[in-house]
Amino acid sequence: DLMSHPDFVYAGIAVHQATNGNEAGSADTLARIEFPTARVSALQQIATNYIVNEKTENAVASLEQAASEADEIEHDEEKIRAICEIANLFIQAGRKDKAIETFDDARALTELLDNQHRDFFLVTCALGFLHAGSSELADRTLDLITDKTQMASALLGFARENWKNDEKDDAVDTLDEAYEILRSQRDSETRDSRTRNTLFANIATQFAGFGKTDRGVEIALENQDPNAQTSALSQIAQILTIQNEDELARQTIDQIPEDADRLFALIGMSDAKNKRGDSEGAMALLDEAAELTDTVPQHSARSGVLNEIAARYAVQGQPEKARAAALDSLSVISEIKDESSQSTAIAGLSDIYADAELTLDEAEKQRLHMLVQKAEW
Numbered sequence: 001d002l003m004s005h006p007d008f009v010y011a012g013i014a015v016h017q018a019t020n021g022n023e024a025g026s027a028d029t030l031a032r033i034e035f036p037t038a039r040v041s042a043l044q045q046i047a048t049n050y051i052v053n054e055k056t057e058n059a060v061a062s063l064e065q066a067a068s069e070a071d072e073i074e075h076d077e078e079k080i081r082a083i084c085e086i087a088n089l090f091i092q093a094g095r096k097d098k099a100i101e102t103f104d105d106a107r108a109l110t111e112l113l114d115n116q117h118r119d120f121f122l123v124t125c126a127l128g129f130l131h132a133g134s135s136e137l138a139d140r141t142l143d144l145i146t147d148k149t150q151m152a153s154a155l156l157g158f159a160r161e162n163w164k165n166d167e168k169d170d171a172v173d174t175l176d177e178a179y180e181i182l183r184s185q186r187d188s189e190t191r192d193s194r195t196r197n198t199l200f201a202n203i204a205t206q207f208a209g210f211g212k213t214d215r216g217v218e219i220a221l222e223n224q225d226p227n228a229q230t231s232a233l234s235q236i237a238q239i240l241t242i243q244n245e246d247e248l249a250r251q252t253i254d255q256i257p258e259d260a261d262r263l264f265a266l267i268g269m270s271d272a273k274n275k276r277g278d279s280e281g282a283m284a285l286l287d288e289a290a291e292l293t294d295t296v297p298q299h300s301a302r303s304g305v306l307n308e309i310a311a312r313y314a315v316q317g318q319p320e321k322a323r324a325a326a327l328d329s330l331s332v333i334s335e336i337k338d339e340s341s342q343s344t345a346i347a348g349l350s351d352i353y354a355d356a357e358l359t360l361d362e363a364e365k366q367r368l369h370m371l372v373q374k375a376e377w
Contacts, residue, residue: 019046051092080109087102096132104137119147119150148189149192151178203219204232207219226258235268241269253269263293266285270282289309303348333345334370
């Protein structure tokens with residue numbers, strides 16, 4: 001009561017009350033909230049809890065109230081975002097009819113927008129209609145999108161839905177259409193080159209997921225953003241590892257230009273082998289990555305690789321190997337010239353020691369003491 005803007009505190013209290021079965025108390029607390037965004041947020045969280053606990057009728061009632069309250073949100077983009085979130089929760093609650101109605105409201109509001117957010121929300125609505133079972137409304141909404149990046153993003157979602165429904169040929173064709181549309185976008189048409197390059201990487205990775213590895217690698221290598229290119233190649237290598245195509249995964253990693261990035265990708269392969277249940281293979285890849293860390297010339301990057309290796313060793317139940325990698329990282333950190341980068345690396349190492357329940361020995365304490373003395377000097 002002493003706060004100038006207590007609405008989100010009330011929202012948290014209302015959610016807590018509803019979660020603990022005090023529905024009357026929750027309703028009273030919700031009534032205290034003046035800011036509609038806070039009320040809608042609380043109702044969404046309450047509905048989510050009901051869905052998790054399979055109380056569908058309660059969830060639907062909360063979502064209907066949230067949809068009504070959302071009309072009071074003044075900011076257009078904020079209102080549309082909330083309505084789309086409510087519609088997606090209707091799908092989770094098993095009420096696709098309600099979801100379609102709600103997405104239709106969101107689309108009508110979106111069509112009135114005249115800024116760069118319009119196409120983004122149209123994509124959200126198109127995918128929402130698709131997931132709710134109305135391909136006709138999804139296609140009609142897709143026709144309203146003008147930005148090529150957003151169109152390609154929507155088609156990527158459509159392709160994934162096709163694949164999920166065992167429409168494999170349609171999925172590949174739709175993904176190919178997404179790629180062609182994105183590739184045809186001129187620089188003068190591009191609103192956000194980072195988003196465009198990230199989408200290129202996602203499309204490349206998805207081709208690999210659909211079993212079209214060569215196409216995926218080809219598209220990944222076309223990416224103008226080195227970071228996005230590396231991300232795509234690394235993810236493709238992980239997909240190939242899960243598919244038991246280790247040699248192809250190696251060939252994919254070999255196309256990553258930076259030494260540190262290749263080692264991070266190798267660690268990703270190790271994670272994929274763990275997911276596949278091959279703990280011995282995962283450990284062998286970690287050992288290989290640990291042996292190759294000396295090839296990384298940048299001290300900050302080398303420390304980052306060693307930290308990741310140490311963390312994986314700890315998870316794999318290899319505390320001595322984890323300690324050895326962590327100690328190597330500490331040695332590398334002492335060579336980093338920039339104090340900010342040095343501090344970041346030490347903080348990362350701290351998490352590893354905590355998670356692996358490692359204690360500092362005298363040698364490690366001495367190294368840290370020397371670092372502190374150097375900083376003070």
